[in-house]
Amino acid sequence: MVSDEVIKDILRQNEAMSGLVDTLGENDDLFEKGLDSFGSVQLMLALEERFEVEFPDSLLNRRSFSSIRTIRETVTKLTVGAAA
Amino acid sequence: MSSDLARRAKRAAAVAAQHADQVDREGRFPAEAVAALKAERLLGLQVPTQYGGEGAGLAQIAEVCCTLGQACSASAMVFAMHHIKLASLVTHGLTSDWHCGLMAKVANEQLLIASSTTEAGIGGDLRNSLCAVEATGDQFSLGKDASVISYGAKADVILVTARRNAEAPTSDQVLVALMQDQMSLNRTSTWDTLGMRGTCSEGFRLEAKGVPCAQILPKPFAEIAAQSMLASSHLLWSSVWFGIASYAVDRARSFVQGEARRRPGTVPPSALRLAEAANALQAMKATVLSGLRKYEGAQHDPDELSSIGFAVSLNNVKTTSSAMAVDIVQRALAIVGISGYRNDTPFSLGRPLRDVLSAPLMIANDRILSNTANLLLVQKGGGQLLSA
Structure with missing residues (x-):
């Protein structure tokens, strides 16, 4: 189960996002809020570790990780795929 | 590149070449070259036709950068930097009336950005x-x-x-x-x-x-940087450096051919070094061209433009081509020898060498490699020869 709370926990550990997490709506653009290239890779690594998935190259773009909602959808796509 | 555009670029390059040494010596703006670029209407090339431009793609701009790079590195770099900014306007300004008006002015009045x-x-x-x-x-x-x-x-x-x-x-x-x-x-x-x-x-x-x-451009700069600036900077700068390197190899070629004509029946020893330089130049060209093709394929796909694979490829184009350009000009200098070291011979390579030394420093390669290193922590790879 990919809950927004778990995603927020992961964002709290991200240097660029840590102070902002409680103010974030699910559609807020994380890149506009200060997520940079380094921070986004750290976020992807933390998500891969937490949800035991590997994002294929086709999902490693800005849109897949641009908001809490798109992160939930991106991770769900992979976890559902793995269960099927 | 259409023959018309090639001719216009060559005419502007001829003016740039004529003043290049003085521009370099005095450290002054290449005013004559920029006036020639305006006279040939090359500053508005990328502007869409409905705003009075020619709707040129990045590959055409890159070819002009290369032509100018063979004549005067500074003029070529000014032209490249102008078109990098124009690429941002063309890619991200079309939804804004004010910026469409600006594009029309750039094309009509040949404004420098x-x-x-x-x-x-x-x-x-x-x-x-x-x-x-x-x-x-x-x-x-x-x-x-x-x-x-x-x-x-x-x-x-x-x-x-x-x-x-x-x-x-x-x-x-x-x-x-x-x-x-x-x-x-x-x-x-x-x-x-x-x-x-x-x-x-x-x-x-x-x-x-x-x-x-x-x-104020309507799109966040984060998006502009990722979707138009990264690619256009690395590709147009690399095209300028390719122009500088190809000029140097041409000088070396001409030098070796002169030696061959003076000693019929033998291949001058310097020809072997020329073969190595030409080899490196071709590899550099392939690097820049593959980057241009990758960009053309991704241009209208924001997901691909913002992907990790695309950023890694374009970063590699910059670090590879900038290092190769320096190496190639140095190889050319070694071939022509003292004639290239002197500033008063047809084979002089001092100015191109000094100019091209900026390539690995202009956004330091270490900074770009650090960025690539970070991206590689998640990229999965498995690329094929003809795609990705």
Whole structure:
């Protein structure tokens, strides 16, 4: 189960996002809020570790990780795929 | 490139070549070359046809960069930097009436666009700004300690990065277009360098007041940087460096052929070194071309443009081509020997060598490699020869 709370926990550990997490709506653009290239890779690594998935190259773009909602959808796509 | 565009580029390059040594010696703006670029109407090439331009793609601009790079590196780099900024306008400004009007002016009046990203206290990290847009009603003011604005004193328009507002984090940036008569520029540093002396990349205190908010590009700068600037910078700079390297190999070739004509029946020893230089030049060309093709394939696909694979590829084009360009010019110098070291022979390579030494430093390769290193922590790879 990919809950927004778990995603927020992961964002709290991200240097660029840590102070902002409680103010974030699910559609807020994380890149506009200060997520940079380094921070986004750290976020992807933390998500891969937490949800035991590997994002294929086709999902490693800005849109897949641009908001809490798109992160939930991106991770769900992979976890559902793995269960099927 | 159409033969018409090739002819126009060659005519402008001939003017640039004529003044290149003086531009270099005096460290002055290549005014004659830029006037020739305007006369040939090359500054509006990328502007869509409905706004009076020619709708040229990046590959055509790259070819002109290469042609100019063979004549005068500084003129070529000014042309490249102008078109990098224009690429941002064309890619991200079409939804804004004000910026469409600006594109029409660029095409009709052949306006020269400069860039202000670098800032005191931030350095070359273009994705952070300290200065901020301060809006009151429909207008804003902006003050920036711009530690480098290449040809800032000669530009008709400057595209400036700044924080969205005074409360925004340093990475929440916008890009604003300022016209020459809307800002004051006070020079804070000079540009006395080893090479690329004609880009006049001086520092300025930039102040603008009472500017309409419509001049702020509607897209966040983060998106502009990722989707148009990264690719256009690396590809157009690399095309300039390819032009410099190919000029140097041409000088070496001409030198070796002269030796061969003087000693019929033998292959001069320097021909072997020429073979190595030509080999390296071809590898460099393949690197730049594959980058241009990758960009053309991704151009209308924001997901691909913002993908990790695309950023890694384009970063590699920059680090590889900049290092190769230096190596190739040095190989050419070794072939022509003292004739190339002297500044007064047809084989002189001092100026191109000094110019091309800027390539690995202009956004330092270590900075780009560090960025690539970070991206490789998640990229999965498994690429094929003919795709990805």
